[in-house]
Amino acid sequence: MLNKYARAFFTRVLTPFASFLLRIGVSPDMVTLVGTAGVVAGALVFFPQGSFFWGTIVITAFVFSDLVDGNMARQAGSSSVWGAFLDSTLDRVADSAVFAGIALWYAGGGDNLLLCSVALFCLASGQVVSYTKARAESLGLKCDVSGLVERAERLVVTLVAAGLAGLHGFGVPYIDWLLPIALWLIAVGSLITALQRILTVRREAAEAIAAGGGQL
Numbered sequence: 001m002l003n004k005y006a007r008a009f010f011t012r013v014l015t016p017f018a019s020f021l022l023r024i025g026v027s028p029d030m031v032t033l034v035g036t037a038g039v040v041a042g043a044l045v046f047f048p049q050g051s052f053f054w055g056t057i058v059i060t061a062f063v064f065s066d067l068v069d070g071n072m073a074r075q076a077g078s079s080s081v082w083g084a085f086l087d088s089t090l091d092r093v094a095d096s097a098v099f100a101g102i103a104l105w106y107a108g109g110g111d112n113l114l115l116c117s118v119a120l121f122c123l124a125s126g127q128v129v130s131y132t133k134a135r136a137e138s139l140g141l142k143c144d145v146s147g148l149v150e151r152a153e154r155l156v157v158t159l160v161a162a163g164l165a166g167l168h169g170f171g172v173p174y175i176d177w178l179l180p181i182a183l184w185l186i187a188v189g190s191l192i193t194a195l196q197r198i199l200t201v202r203r204e205a206a207e208a209i210a211a212g213g214g215q216l
């Protein structure tokens, strides 16, 4: 949903910044790499210590690079299969780091094995959700369904909840509950999304066979 409706808005807002980076000689690949490194560092340095406010600030500062790199490539007319591969592959790295950082907190100082397991489930199910589409596309199918919880929803819900939960460390009472609630929502939503995508691909594969294709 966010991918469909918010992308156009962020493209307009980020286009001047993307043009500026191109003018000073920065390449889309550099933005992809630095953005991912920033998200990974923010998630794996701050979250395992329970520093959710500062971790979210650092991650948010870098995560928008994922919208800037493609914008730059399109403006420069340099969109490429390599760029698409690099972008998607490093998205998986960044997503893993966010949920691994949360899982490490609950495995250590947060001392809650159930929430550690839910965070690990979010990590794994998010990867499966993305894989279903990538594998379907590699087989010539479209996986033509948005799904309940795509990457943008996973990131926005998790980061808003983590950032607000981090305010508990500044004395705001009860707000730390937002993170467990968000993790449960993402876990259930990702499971539903994976099922939506699998059923869609099953239907598309059956249609391809009925049309005389769909064999390997």
Ligand SMILES: CCCCCCCC/C=C\CCCCCCCC(=O)OC[C@H](COP(=O)(O)O[C@@H]1[C@H](O)[C@H](OP(=O)(O)O)[C@@H](O)[C@H](O)[C@H]1O)OC(=O)CCCCCCC/C=C\CCCCCCCC
Binding pocket: 002, 003, 004, 006, 007, 010, 056, 057, 060, 063, 064, 066, 067, 087, 088, 091, 126, 129, 130, 131, 133, 134, 150, 151, 152, 155, 156, 159, 160, 163, 164, 167
């Ligand atoms: C006092 C409070 C402290 C709070 C501190 C700060 C809070 C900050 C909160 C949130 C910031 C969240 C920002 C999240 C931005 C996410 C942007 C992003 O990277 O989106 C990526 C997404 C997809 O990009 P791609 O096409 O490159 O990726 C594809 C995708 O990954 C596919 O995976 P799948 O979806 O299938 O799982 C892959 O299949 C494919 O390979 C891959 O290429 O881009 C978009 O979707 C574009 C839309 C982005 C919309 C961002 C909306 C941000 C909205 C609000 C943020 C502000 C909230 C403020 C909260 C304040 C709280 C107090």
Ligand SMILES: Nc1ccn([C@@H]2O[C@H](COP(=O)(O)O)[C@@H](O)[C@H]2O)c(=O)n1
Binding pocket: 028, 029, 030, 032, 066, 067, 068, 069, 070, 071, 073, 074, 078, 079, 080, 081, 082, 083, 084, 085, 086, 087
């Ligand atoms: N280093 C890069 C990154 C991206 N691309 C191209 O942009 C598309 C992704 O666009 P986003 O708005 O989602 O970032 C991607 O499929 C590539 O075509 C690129 O060329 N180089």
Ligand SMILES: [Mg+2]
Binding pocket: 065, 066, 067, 068, 069, 070, 087
């Ligand atoms: Mg991108």
Ligand SMILES: [Mg+2]
Binding pocket: 066, 087, 088, 091
């Ligand atoms: Mg991306």
